[in-house]
Amino acid sequence: MTTDFNFELLGTDGTARRGRVHTAHGAINTPAFMPVGTAATVKAMMPESVAETGAEILLGNTYHLMLRPGAERIEKLGGLHKFMNWDKPILTDSGGFQVMSLAQLRKITEEGVRFRSHIDGAYYDLTPESSTEIQRQLDADITMCFDECPALPASKERVNEAMQLSMRWAKRSRDAFVERQGYGQFGIVQGGTEEDLRKESVEKLVDIGFEGYAIGGLAVGEGQELMFQTLDYTTPVMPVDKPRYLMGVGKPDDLVGAVARGVDMFDCVLPSRSGRTAEAWTRRGSVNLRNARHKDDPRPLDEHCTCPCCKSYSRAYLYHLTKTKEILGLMLLTWHNLHYYQELMAGMRTAIEEGTFEKFVVDFHALREQGDIERV
Amino acid sequence: MTTDFNFELLGTDGTARRGRVHTAHGAINTPAFMPVGTAATVKAMMPESVAETGAEILLGNTYHLMLRPGAERIEKLGGLHKFMNWDKPILTDSGGFQVMSLAQLRKITEEGVRFRSHIDGAYYDLTPESSTEIQRQLDADITMCFDECPALPASKERVNEAMQLSMRWAKRSRDAFVERQGYGQFGIVQGGTEEDLRKESVEKLVDIGFEGYAIGGLAVGEGQELMFQTLDYTTPVMPVDKPRYLMGVGKPDDLVGAVARGVDMFDCVLPSRSGRTAEAWTRRGSVNLRNARHKDDPRPLDEHCTCPCCKSYSRAYLYHLTKTKEILGLMLLTWHNLHYYQELMAGMRTAIEEGTFEKFVVDFHALREQGDIERV
Numbered sequence: 001m002t003t004d005f006n007f008e009l010l011g012t013d014g015t016a017r018r019g020r021v022h023t024a025h026g027a028i029n030t031p032a033f034m035p036v037g038t039a040a041t042v043k044a045m046m047p048e049s050v051a052e053t054g055a056e057i058l059l060g061n062t063y064h065l066m067l068r069p070g071a072e073r074i075e076k077l078g079g080l081h082k083f084m085n086w087d088k089p090i091l092t093d094s095g096g097f098q099v100m101s102l103a104q105l106r107k108i109t110e111e112g113v114r115f116r117s118h119i120d121g122a123y124y125d126l127t128p129e130s131s132t133e134i135q136r137q138l139d140a141d142i143t144m145c146f147d148e149c150p151a152l153p154a155s156k157e158r159v160n161e162a163m164q165l166s167m168r169w170a171k172r173s174r175d176a177f178v179e180r181q182g183y184g185q186f187g188i189v190q191g192g193t194e195e196d197l198r199k200e201s202v203e204k205l206v207d208i209g210f211e212g213y214a215i216g217g218l219a220v221g222e223g224q225e226l227m228f229q230t231l232d233y234t235t236p237v238m239p240v241d242k243p244r245y246l247m248g249v250g251k252p253d254d255l256v257g258a259v260a261r262g263v264d265m266f267d268c269v270l271p272s273r274s275g276r277t278a279e280a281w282t283r284r285g286s287v288n289l290r291n292a293r294h295k296d297d298p299r300p301l302d303e304h305c306t307c308p309c310c311k312s313y314s315r316a317y318l319y320h321l322t323k324t325k326e327i328l329g330l331m332l333l334t335w336h337n338l339h340y341y342q343e344l345m346a347g348m349r350t351a352i353e354e355g356t357f358e359k360f361v362v363d364f365h366a367l368r369e370q371g372d373i374e375r376v
Numbered sequence: 377m378t379t380d381f382n383f384e385l386l387g388t389d390g391t392a393r394r395g396r397v398h399t400a401h402g403a404i405n406t407p408a409f410m411p412v413g414t415a416a417t418v419k420a421m422m423p424e425s426v427a428e429t430g431a432e433i434l435l436g437n438t439y440h441l442m443l444r445p446g447a448e449r450i451e452k453l454g455g456l457h458k459f460m461n462w463d464k465p466i467l468t469d470s471g472g473f474q475v476m477s478l479a480q481l482r483k484i485t486e487e488g489v490r491f492r493s494h495i496d497g498a499y500y501d502l503t504p505e506s507s508t509e510i511q512r513q514l515d516a517d518i519t520m521c522f523d524e525c526p527a528l529p530a531s532k533e534r535v536n537e538a539m540q541l542s543m544r545w546a547k548r549s550r551d552a553f554v555e556r557q558g559y560g561q562f563g564i565v566q567g568g569t570e571e572d573l574r575k576e577s578v579e580k581l582v583d584i585g586f587e588g589y590a591i592g593g594l595a596v597g598e599g600q601e602l603m604f605q606t607l608d609y610t611t612p613v614m615p616v617d618k619p620r621y622l623m624g625v626g627k628p629d630d631l632v633g634a635v636a637r638g639v640d641m642f643d644c645v646l647p648s649r650s651g652r653t654a655e656a657w658t659r660r661g662s663v664n665l666r667n668a669r670h671k672d673d674p675r676p677l678d679e680h681c682t683c684p685c686c687k688s689y690s691r692a693y694l695y696h697l698t699k700t701k702e703i704l705g706l707m708l709l710t711w712h713n714l715h716y717y718q719e720l721m722a723g724m725r726t727a728i729e730e731g732t733f734e735k736f737v738v739d740f741h742a743l744r745e746q747g748d749i750e751r752v
Contacts, residue, residue, distance in 0.1 A: 039700045043703055046684070046704070048684075069695075071461040074694070076672065083690070085693075308424075321417065326415060326417050326419065331707070
């Protein structure tokens with residue numbers, strides 16, 4: 001394909017935005033949720049099934065993939081799309097966040113991060129340059145800047161240090177990025193929950209210039225209220241004509257609140273991880289399939305849901321699969337959760353198009369407040 | 377549906393038979409391989425995918441299902457077909473074999489077997505009557521007689537005792553069977569590797585009269601040669617106009633050898649279990665995906681195979697999924713193995729129809745003798 005990488009802002013409703021990102025591997029309608037395919041697979045899902053849920057882009061994890069099977073190997077095998085049989089767009093993170101949370105004995109310097117693999121203890125270096133190169137080898141449609149993301153709460157001094165380092169790394173990441181038609185790179189706004197630091201970070205990134213801008217350093221323990229407050233002063237200073245991606249978020253109500261605040265893209269392991277821990281997400285909140293109340297329940301998770309799990313299986317069967325630890329249980333619940341997330345995004349897109357987003361939000365919360373259907 | 381349960385013998389080639397079993401939930405072309413859906417799921421497979429491999433009937437395990445979720449519960453929820461979303465025929469075993477291999481503190485009497493569940497230690501009784509009733513509650517298209525199956529080698533006296541008890545239990549199973557249009561019950565020939573006992577067992581079962589006849593007590597450690605010898609004198613004395621089912625068999629070459637000896641139906645956990653232990657079955661034998669020789673191999677398991685695993689994924693990817701213990705690895709390899717087994721059965725059916733079964737067998741062995749494709 002020979003499309004340019006670009007973002008169309010198709011419309012707005014209040015501060016909520018309806019858009020479309022064009023990439024080398026196709027378009028992504030926003031607001032968009034990206035399922036996480038950590039190790040070159042969305043766990044317990046065939047990629048065709050992920051596409052059936054409505055997903056138009058996946059996220060891959062640089063940290064995991066550089067360790068196993070290795071970025072050079074994936075490049076030789078034709079890139080991540082071919083390797084994992086996913087021909088739509090892929091965004092890869094920079095590896096920075098996982099190095100902080102998973103690797104051992106990490107040492108951060110101006111140059112980058114030295115760490116030991118959590119798998120075999122071997123030493124690795126990750127720098128803005130090597131992270132960017134790895135993402136090129138993986139053939140990511142969207143490359144993320146290498147950044148440092150401190151856990152919150154942290155002192156303003158610590159947050160500022162990390163943000164300033166991330167901005168210097170952003171410049172080095174941009175310099176290392178190989179331009180290819182239809183491929184883009186996103187800068188990552190840091191600054192914790194400090195308004196002045198967030199604004200400074202946006203300015204520095206815009207000075208460098210990227211195809212999109214992510215908001216990093218949130219959903220790391222600060223809570224929804226503080227996250228929304230941060231968005232309230234961050235998104236208004238971000239470029240209108242570029243996609244905005246809130247990293248690692250979140251629960252359904254996080255997504256709705258963030259879309260209302262002008263965010264376009266999201267990723268989170270929650271729907272797929274919940275699917276492997278017997279937690280289902282529906283329009284009426286979350287449902288724990290380990291609960292014996294479902295044992296004899298012939299009803300689906302959600303009678304209005306059109307996913308294969310809800311169309312053909314009872315809660316009693318899902319309870320049975322959960323109790324017997326059957327792989328099909330993980331498969332069906334993951335499918336349902338990803339379907340629900342995509343349906344939620346599609347609902348928001350339609351509401352923004354029709355100028356009814358405010359009503360959508362009211363209805364969304366009203367249904368959740370009812371809670372799960374009554375026991376039979 | 378209102379079809380009668382019956383068996384059409386469509387043709388023969390030597391002693392190999394091509395047939396069709398008609399049941400309440402549809403027809404089964406024989407020779408047929410039945411994937412095993414132990415706990416109301418073929419592990420790691422959507423039932424639609426199982427059907428896509430070409431499977432026309434599944435096997436369910438009475439022992440597992442009576443313990444969890446319970447046969448009464450499944451009946452109340454509409455039967456096993458609805459519970460597990462499989463609308464084609466289902467055969468259930470009698471529970472006898474699993475009681476012997478899985479349950480604790482089992483005590484065999486003339487009446488039946490008392491055992492403790494391997495799950496929670498609770499006491500259960502299983503008799504010809506209760507096994508038959510449980511299979512009715514499950515709504516099995518094909519019910520199996522309750523029998524005792526001693527491990528081999530065993531003394532002739534022990535084998536005879538077990539066979540005689542199984543024949544008395546067969547009569548009680550038949551008396552307990554509720555006739556329903558399109559539903560059938562199979563007797564199980566016992567007698568170990570003793571020719572006279574096998575013949576006596578067949579005669580006793582035919583005197584009772586069943587819709588089909590199974591050969592039990594094989595594939596329990598006696599080896600392929602002795603199993604084939606046993607078939608050589610057993611199938612010729614079995615009724616020509618009823619389906620013959622060799623229980624718990626087997627590897628691909630077991631299936632080919634048994635079809636050559638006049639067997640029509642098979643079940644085995646091997647293809648699905650192998651799929652979860654990184655062993656793939658192809659026309660050229662078995663392939664261990666844990667072997668590092670596949671690490672950089674861009675080729676599919678079998679370039680002639682049309683399953684989703686072979687159509688879209690490299691050995692390198694399958695190796696990666698295996699190393700990272702990804703669920704998708706189990707899903708893809710199970711799918712491939714079940715597809716290969718069904719393709720093998722389809723190949724035998726076509727060869728019998730065309731009168732080329734002998735050539736099929738020669739080609740089958742010749743390709744396997746070549747072994748897996750050379751390392752790249």
